[in-house]
Amino acid sequence: MRIGYGWDSHEFKRGIPLKIGGVEIAHDKGLGGHSDGDVLLHAITDALLGALAAPDIGTLFSPSDARWKGADSAVFLLEALKRVKSAGYKIVNIDSTLILAAPKIGPHSAAIRASVSKLTGTPATCVGIKAKTPEGMGTDNAAIAHAVVLLERGSSPKSRKSNPKQRS
Numbered sequence: 742m743r744i745g746y747g748w749d750s751h752e753f754k755r756g757i758p759l760k761i762g763g764v765e766i767a768h769d770k771g772l773g774g775h776s777d778g779d780v781l782l783h784a785i786t787d788a789l790l791g792a793l794a795a796p797d798i799g800t801l802f803s804p805s806d807a808r809w810k811g812a813d814s815a816v817f818l819l820e821a822l823k824r825v826k827s828a829g830y831k832i833v834n835i836d837s838t839l840i841l842a843a844p845k846i847g848p849h850s851a852a853i854r855a856s857v858s859k860l861t862g863t864p865a866t867c868v869g870i871k872a873k874t875p876e877g878m879g880t881d882n883a884a885i886a887h888a889v890v891l892l893e894r895g896s897s898p899k900s901r902k903s904n905p906k907q908r909s
């Protein structure tokens with residue numbers, strides 16, 4: 742088994758859509774960043790990459806690369822999932838905590854959970870989405886996400902041989 746941990750933060754900016762866990766949430770501000778700023782998908786992506794001891798999201802998808810400008814963060818997550826599969830692992834469960842002052846995540850947590858479940862091919866009963874407000878942290882204009890994943894060996898490690906490029 743392998744455990745992975747990821748952390749990310751983005752600053753709120755006016756005039757851009759807010760996307761968390763692949764779900765667009767109505768709010769007067771969105772998360773700035775080179776891509777769509779999806780703080781939760783970035784933390785989960787880094788957790789998956791970390792579990793494999795692979796390069797992190799910023800190394801694989803450089804913010805200076807024009808290809809990733811405004812990119813849907815699902816692209817990063819799918820690349821990490823491809824690496825998990827080709828290394829012969831599958832996801833056991835994902836847990837996460839969002840820390841943000843606004844908007845309230847409660848009304849959206851079921852949709853975010855369903856989205857992460859679908860994107861990662863993990864049953865919703867194995868996807869944890871928790872949210873807290875940043876009491877005393879002074880980070881009210883940012884969204885922060887922590888994520889952990891547990892991977893276990895799948896039944897067909899043979900797939901590792903079929904795509905040697907993915908192993909580096």
Ligand SMILES: [Zn+2]
Binds near residue numbers: 750751774778780
């Ligand atoms: Zn990010």
